[in-house]
Amino acid sequence: MSEQKHHFSTEPEHHILSTETEPMLERVLFGNRLVVLILMVLLTMLFGYGVTKIKLDSSIEKYIPLNHEYIRNFLVHKDDMKSGVANVKIAVEATDGDIFSKDYMETLSKINDDVFFVKGVDRSGMQSLWTPNTRWTEVTEEGFQGGPVIPSTYDGSEESLDKVRQNVLKSGQVGRLVSNDFRSSIIDVPLVEKDPETGEKLSYQQFSRDLEEKIRAKYGSDQYRIYITGTPKKLGDLMDGAAKIALFFLAAMIATAILLFLYSRCPKGTVVPILASLIAVVWQLGALALMGYTLDLYSVLVPFLVFAIGISHAVQIINGIAIEAGKGANHLLAARRAFRGLYVPGMLALLSDGMGFLTLLFIDIGVIQELAIAASVGVAMIIISNLVLLPIIMSFIGISQSGVRHAQKVEASEPKLWKTLSFFANKKVAPFPIVIAIVMAIFGYQMSQGLKIGDLDKGAPELRADSRYNLDNDFMVSNYSTSSDVLVVMVETAKEQCNSFKVMDAVDRFMWYMENVPGVQSTNSLVTVSKLVTKAMNEGNLNWSALSRNQTILNTSIQRAPSALLNPDCSMAPVIVYLNDHKAETLETAVAAVEAFKSDYDDSIDEKYFGYTIPEIEQAIENGEIDSVPVRFQLASGNAGIEAATNQVIADAQDTMLIFVYVVVFVLCFLTFRSFTAVACILIPLALTSILSQALMTYLGIGVKVATLPVIALGVGIGVDYGIYIYSRLEVMLIAGKTMQEAFLETLKSTGKAVSFTGVTLALGVATWILSPIKFQADMGILLTFMFLWNMLGALILLPALAHYLLRPERIIARHKKRHGEVPPAG
Template identity: 85%
Template sequence: MAEQKHHYSSEPEHYILSPESEPFLERLFFNNRFLVLLILTALTAVFAYGLTKVKLDSSIEKYIPLNHEYIQNFLVHKDSMKNGVANVKISVEVTDGDIFTKEYMETLSKINDDVFFINGVDRSGMQSLWTPNVRWTEVTEEGFQGGPVIPSTYDGSPDSLEKVRQNVLKSGQVGRLVANNFRSSILDVPLVELDPETGKKLNYQEFSHDLEEKIRAKYGSEQYRIYITGTPKKLGDLLDGAIKIGFFFLAAAIATAVLLYLYSRCIKGTLIPILASLIAVVWQLGALALMGYTVDLYSVLVPFLVFAIGISHAVQIISGIAIEAGKGENKLMAARKAFRGLYVPGMLALMSDAMGFLTLLFIDIGVIQELAVSASVGVAMIIITNLVLLPVIMSYVGISDSGIRHAEKTEKSEPKLWKFLSHFATRKVAPVPIVIAIAMAVVGFQVSQDLKIGDLDKGAPELRADSRYNLDNDFMVSNYSTSSDLLVVMVETAKEQCNSYKVMDAVDRFMWHMENVPGVQSTASLVTVSKLVTKAMNEGNLNWSALSRNQTILNTSIQRAPSALLNPDCSMAPVIVYLNDHKAETLETAVAAVEAFKIDYDDSVDEKYFGYRIPEIEQAIENGEIDSVPVRFQLASGNAGIEAATNQVIADAQNTMLIFVYVVVFLLCFATFRSFTAVACIIIPLALTSILSQALMTYLGIGVKVATLPVIALGVGIGVDYGIYIYSRLEVMIIAGKSLQEAFLETLKSTGKAVSFTGVTLALGVATWMLSPIKFQADMGILLTFMFLWNMLGALILLPALAHFLLSPERIIKRHKQRHGDIAPAG
């Protein structure tokens, strides 16, 4: 705080200050103004260069919790798993007739060839009616017969088309690669992790564009319709939508400029804050690029926040300069006094913002952690651009005469709204907002108890229901029997033992267990193949649709099993669980069922036995080290398994993060104001907003997930700014000898106006997100707009009511004298 050497007065703004009383930072910046501008200009050039290095990142790994047990289990078998998240399905539908026509098969063949040569496709694992790995099998009197669904003799004639039809029926692909109504078929396209040409991670946005240009645009017509789903395609669509939000940024900037001019009535007081905030955005993006960070779906939103936060703090500076200029100060002194009075609360508010963002580091998901770093770097840049660069520039250019006259008029006027709000600091009115707040907190808490973790909508909830991707997904779900939501459980055993009776029997029991779980459509595994083949070998008799205890029969039954159902050394056999959807409740039920089976069945044996081969296992059994072949069930892979792990990470970190952000805000506020009651006045409105925001999420059907979890920290970290500015000014007025109501009225006439403008500006900055084609961005926009506006109302209405009951003006004055002696605070 400044050490102004004078006595208390009812007019704290009119103190005569000696150079020695000026704060060190004020002297440092304003006595070396030209040097400061020169250094900041050089930094702007450096970060502007960094801005040219900014890249969008489409890596899937950033969106999943890599350190979670489920993901670690998946990574162990990643190379042999065919049911990970990097798969795309392309369905080709004929609008008239069915797929068994010469024209359709020719079109499908061309699409198959084009997809085969798209960069990033794992060609060895690709499946369609035209790939040789999609086969039919039957048992005849002469034994097993089979071959590719489309044989080498195919020539498009009616006879060959009929042969294809028969082969499709024998292949077991109806409902999987071929639609139940025979009007469409699927190309199942796995992707490689690294781009084979560049050696870098595959760019899913570019891959998505290739699919659109080379497949959908080329072959889509009135006769043939193309549908594309899969996590990589969804991610590509999300990144395309993220780029479009640049228009929302421009709209928010223009609207903010208009509001800022109406607020300041000064062209310079409008353009320079916007310039300073834009420089903060350039610094933030440039610094992150130079540090090696990339921009993803979540961090692309941070420039919005940085700009909005920058404007909100700039308003306080411009308002302070205008007020000082209206009292006759020259440009330099007006800027210095505004800085002197606001740098402490400004620094506190921005540090609270940064610490609120950093609490996101508790979430062990790459995109959220990078969002934390990105936002914290942005706030650090605002501290320099808005608390240093802005006042230094204004010390040269000053406020225009029209801006000064507007500030004088505002300062002298006593709007009815401010007079009305000042009554909330009186004994008669103060209980009203407190009682209402308590009632709202109780109701909000009750409603928020139904808040769910994870997705609550079908399809891709990150995109709008009418998006192209979700329409494509609806087509897939409606026309094929197998769900696109897969939970893959990895059954581990010793090497070459995945086809042993004990392991197969355990898998069989597990499949029966899961097929009776609500939300599970069906299951598939090596056991499925074994039963089908054994039945076929016995003339299709249903009595033989069972596991044989004869190891030779078991070995024979899985000779032609797809490679996706066992790994190369037969030490792991995945069980594919098809779910109705990936809603939070469905995932919780399925995962709980797997965990319950594991508890009752899993062997608790030394890890080393799972790496043994047959002779070693036999020797261990003979020595009495183990009873039988070891087997255990490991979660999880598939898109549903990945999402289940993500939901668990979010559920575990949600409360920890929220507690930490409030602890940090409490400590920062207490270190500044040295009063528990002062901190209570600032934090209680924040807590009410947090409760109500969770109730709003419940009401709107928005689950807590990767996209919405950061909102909790952002809302608290940024929302505390209102209370800090209001309380700082209120304390100054109380120390000056005014009653609580008078002090609050004076606070409203200066800081209150700026705070209300700040609330509107912040809300406007994020409200444009509601127009985004990306639903999770729209959800974030709704929640942040609500939290910013509600925090503003809390600071203007609930804070003074709490202050009436919690604050003691005598204690405030006494505490100030103990800390500073007979010295008044900066005005």
């Protein structure tokens, strides 16, 4: 053993190499420092220009799985759907009295007119008490009578107001456009996808601000209160909240600077790492803009992570340079040695980060895929800015004397904390963390079985419960009969056949079936209209509230049906299913019920028959090709349908993504360390954190959804950095001939200190998110803080305990000799 100690230096393995055997990358970079710096400046100028082109995008299409079957079905009939995802509802409440007053009606009329001219409104589809498409109908002795709810003769008099009251009651809009207590009414506002003037996508953020400025701020008062809901408004509020995250970024940067100075005691060692990490952020944003990408609600958080990851790796570089400078090396030599000892584990860690992010591409949702690309680009920039630019800058300016003295003091001291932690590599203590980890893994696994897919809260779970949007949504739910959570099933048939008895009968059976499904409030379709009209035509006799087999009667009964209940060529009739909420269980139950009904009632015939006209259908029946008019039920539209599709995509991708990220990290670690036991030491603490994080999600009531699924990949990809740095240094110490506990103590005194600082810094950087008004950002902050801290503790406590049992120092030494052309002696 003494010979081994004499032969192997305690410095990192590359340090013992001669100048002639220095890595070629090191020779190229440090041999051309000025050229490299000039290239970096040019890159910064290029990407800095790109930053000026970056834009925020709130397009709804990015948040839904466009290739899912449900969404493809919806897109086929998108132009036929009169109301869909891009709708906003504006409720105007009279706080004193009801809506049947002259002042209320005048105010509602003004709001209706102002909304009409807001940029992005589909004016032809607007509906309120003041729009002509809101009508009343009644059956009298003379036949059907009807007209607009607010007639052209309205003059604000008591007589006119009384007439409006009667018309509202006849219109069937109580609970829909008019609240159940008659204290408020709704303006239903469909939106266009693109600006008709510019052709660009409608900015929901700007639309939301227009509603706030031109409607709520202008008309909201103690007398009248304004409530606004709908997916576009929700996205607009989220974008406004996301714009405030710059404050969190600033807070994290200040806190990081303070901690970094306390860690290094060197002004240059504080400023340069922060500068290098900020440069990586600038490069990332500029590159994305030049590649044609935009920022959205999720990718706007990535610069936080890029900065935090950059700092974590910069700390390792600064720590290595300070240690070498404390040994007497000059600026250039200290930087070269630090680079030589850290570029392999640093590159491995960053590649693991990048590959972990890329696994998110498995999830077929635009915002998650763009987050994966944004994060991967950011990691690529960190490789250049922190592993190349940082050491080259430090090779010119070096660590200050105060930083060198602090490094020498730390190197010479043996803090009680590190001595205590080193006992986890001792055979008497090592079993305890392993047993505790096993118990925690079993407990965490059992608890994680309750983890749900999708939203678990009412309203908009992306926003806090006390947010203005969710308070507005609570008002709508409490005062109107129709739920804001709508599942739309599209019933397809041949052209001009949506009113045939077979189709209408199938829809009738479907509606009855769905209304008996738990979580379903009510349904509405062409059948609803047909039954009401048929009953009305027969003196209101309830016995006539049924479908007639006489086609002429059916045709008559739907003559005045709203255009939203059938498409122009009558080949599709939507069935609107109102749900209690959009919780995961509710959506799963409703979708499963629709699928079960489909399997019994759908016609399994050639697609072409669904596009046939009446003569073609009659000819096909006569020829024996088909038995009757084709009919099938297609999922899905409505906000609940979109969310159901999203939940299915996430459920399918969750396990695949997690398996792939672990496989990638496994392969990268194995290729670097060439040892299964080494990989086990690194990955087992990581797996424990993944299990515990899922248990934490279950405990906190956080479902797996678009916002939280990326956290799983991020936590694994970034968390593996700790284990890689710890194991890399531990292996060097073992090669130097030290015992396991001695080797781990030396590791803690250098790399361990940097790792603990990194864990705290990363956790602090994302912990600020917990204060965000955007709940999904707060949830991500909680989960990432937990994962960063637990991964750090796993690398400092569980890894050495596993290493004691799994690693064999003699095998590591033999493998090192073999890789460097030396053959270990026999025996």
